[in-house]
């Protein structure tokens with residue numbers, strides 16, 4: 001019963017992280033376009049667009065944060081697998097739980113601090129130098145991206161506990 | 170506990186976490202966070218988390234990462250990489266290990282547009298690895314060649330490594346770039362030599378292809394046109410001053426997307442696949458940068474880097490022995506640390522020592538960059554190896570690490586040659602700048 | 604109580620700021636507090652890389668003190684950055700004028716404690732290949748600018764302002780992406796720009812960047828009155844030392860550049876300089892008007908700086 005519910009939740013979360021990643025993909029394409037337009041404007045037309053690097057930078061923030069939950073849920077993060085066999089079944093089980101418990105803790109602190117930055121940057125009207133784009137939404141994206149990663153890890157913990165097996169056994 | 174003690178504990182924890190299957194990015198993040206907490210309290214540790222996360226993802230020069238990964242993914246999804254490899258195979262496939270050698274040459278060519286080892290390994294890896302697999306190459310040789318070949322991205326200009334070294338030491342960026350050219354070509358030649366030795370001992374690692382008639386070879390060469398066009402536009406555009414190396418990554422991606430759509434080589438679903446894989450891999454790499462950004466201030470706070478420099482000077486060894494101690498420390502640090510982090514931490518310590526011993530500062534820049542590149546492919550933390558492993562999903566990390574060993578030997582040989590004959594690094598800059 | 608203050612700086616450990624500014628600052632603070640408060644310097648971005656995030660690092664408490672440029676967080680310091688406009692301060696006396704009017708800026712330093720604030724040597728026109736003797740020579744050229752305000756000035760001079768991170772300038776001037784850069788003479792050495800610059804034009808009123816030394820507000824408030832006074836006093840001296848160090852290095856670098864074969868420092872004739880200054884003055888007036896419209900007492904501050 002609990003296992004079925006966890007699986008249903010996981011599927012739902014997978015869909016959500018994939019949807020965020022699609023937005024990241026759109027931003028990737030936008031980034032290519034922005035850089036190309038900026039180069040054409042400066043080199044061919046002789047009218048450089050001031051502050052274009054700020055657009056590209058902030059797009060990169062959004063891209064990374066929106067794609068991170070998808071990368072996490074699809075197991076993209078590289079890890080050393082040299083010791084897997086040495087660890088044994090219970091070692092892998094314990095390792096996977098420890099990793100996720102600690103990661104949830106640290107990402108939790110990160111999300112709390114990033115949320116404080118959202119409020120602070122909003123209150124003081126922090127903005128980029130050339131274009132004056134507001135910064136607070138981008139701290140907000142850190143809250144969103146890292147918060148979604150916490151959910152991904154939490155559901156993985158549930159799945160590991162319910163199955164009694166390490167993540168990829 | 171003293172700060173030094175916490176530092177040593179931190180190294181132990183980093184190691185333990187990685188054994189316990191914690192992803193590298195998170196192992197660095199956790200060690201950095203808890204370490205700073207122990208030294209300076211939760212408030213500062215939390216502050217480091219949020220400022221360094223933002224600073225890592227908002228880093229302008231890192232945009233080359235998603236751009237080059239996209240370039241590589243489009244090349245492989247549209248079949249352009251296959252075209253290049255069919256051509257390379259037709260021309261050099263008759264030779265034992267010919268495609269692995271072609272990949273190393275491809276890395277060297279791509280290094281001339283990319284300032285980063287990782288970007289080089291990812292791009293050429295996306296192109297080369299599936300093709301070498303298809304043509305029967307051993308997993309160890311093919312992944313090893315790409316992981317090691319990627320390190321040329323740092324040695325052959327433009328290079329982020331040289332820029333950072335120059336800024337840390339107030340040496341000339343131009344001279345350093347010039348100094349990287351010959352060692353880069355030498356390294357490429359030694360890598361090809363390593364491939365020759367590996368396939369001589371075990372021909373099944375890089376099987377000979379069949380002879381291809383000359384007319385067919387030229388027909389296949391035409392199919393390599395899209396990627397050649399991208400390289401020509403990217404390098405040419407930098408050369409004529411149309412765009413910067415960072416912008417070249419975006420232009421390269423744009424050009425390949427345009428050619429792919431124009432030649433109807435890229436159905437929409439494959440384009441979507443390439444884009445989704447790009448954001449996924451980019452996010453993974455950004456997370457590694459975030460982890461390194463949190464780990465680095467922890468190391469600074471432990472005072473370990475500082476103490477090492479003073480200790481080295483206090484040892485009072487001769488010039489050669491000191492150089493060897495420094496290189497040995499790079500081997501050890503390179504096992505755990507990211508290349509750029511290593512430069513930033515070690516150069517301020519070692520540079521004054523090296524210059525006081527009478528070594529040429531430009532030459533040491535080349536030596537340090539090669540030593541740091543070795544760290545990119547040594548276990549347990551070898552960024553290039555992780556990146557290549559990520560491209561070649563079905564190959565185990567251990568196989569890649571075994572595969573890079575012959576190339577590591579080639580790098581040691583290259584380093585030895587440059588130490589024995591400093592002119593390899595210095596002749597070009599000395600003849601260009603009077 | 605005893606406290607060790609961590610000072611973060613993104614510049615290389617070999618930078619002159621260590622000896623000329625931080626060493627006397629640390630000694631003064633330590634002396635005045637009887638060794639209760641010490642300062643430990645972390646150079647080379649050890650506590651976090653690059654100039655852009657240093658302000659946030661101090662606000663959040665990654666570092667207790669940090670060196671940076673207010674221009675990297677321009678939206679927070681609109682009034683401070685009025686000092687960078689052409690004709691507002693004189694590069695020689697600017698730091699003392701700013702320090703004398705520091706209390707007018709207190710609203711901008713609510714999130715941090717301002718410790719030091721000094722001006723750099725003036726920004727000059729570094730040109731890769733094309734000499735600039737007059738405003739006509741600048742028409743349509745791509746010039747890298749350090750800030751939005753500098754961009755408006757360069758635009759008023761008839762050139763195209765380009766924004767780009769400072770470490771990229773070297774390559775971009777070498778390949779021709781940039782025709783030139785508006786930047787101070789210390790970068791001839793610090794960013795090796797002497798290698799890619801053939802001509803430097805000076806003589807017009809130009810933008811002048813600021814540096815600051817800021818402190819985490821909670822950490823400052825947590826110190827006793829003696830320590831606070833010690834830091835403020837040492838900070839004032841650090842501002843003077845910083846100004847003198849930067850202007851000395853800039854003067855030496857410019858002299859060395861002029862003495863190098865194939866390099867030329869062009870000093871504008873009085874007439875030509877006047878053309879530049881007129882064009883810039885119109886842009887400055889507009890920037891001041893915009894600031895006033897946003898409720899910033901811009902004109903009053905500028906008048907105070909000029910001693911009017």
Ligand code: NA
Nearest residue numbers: 280283322327
């Ligand atoms: Na390169």
Ligand code: NA
Nearest residue numbers: 503504544550
């Ligand atoms: Na390594």
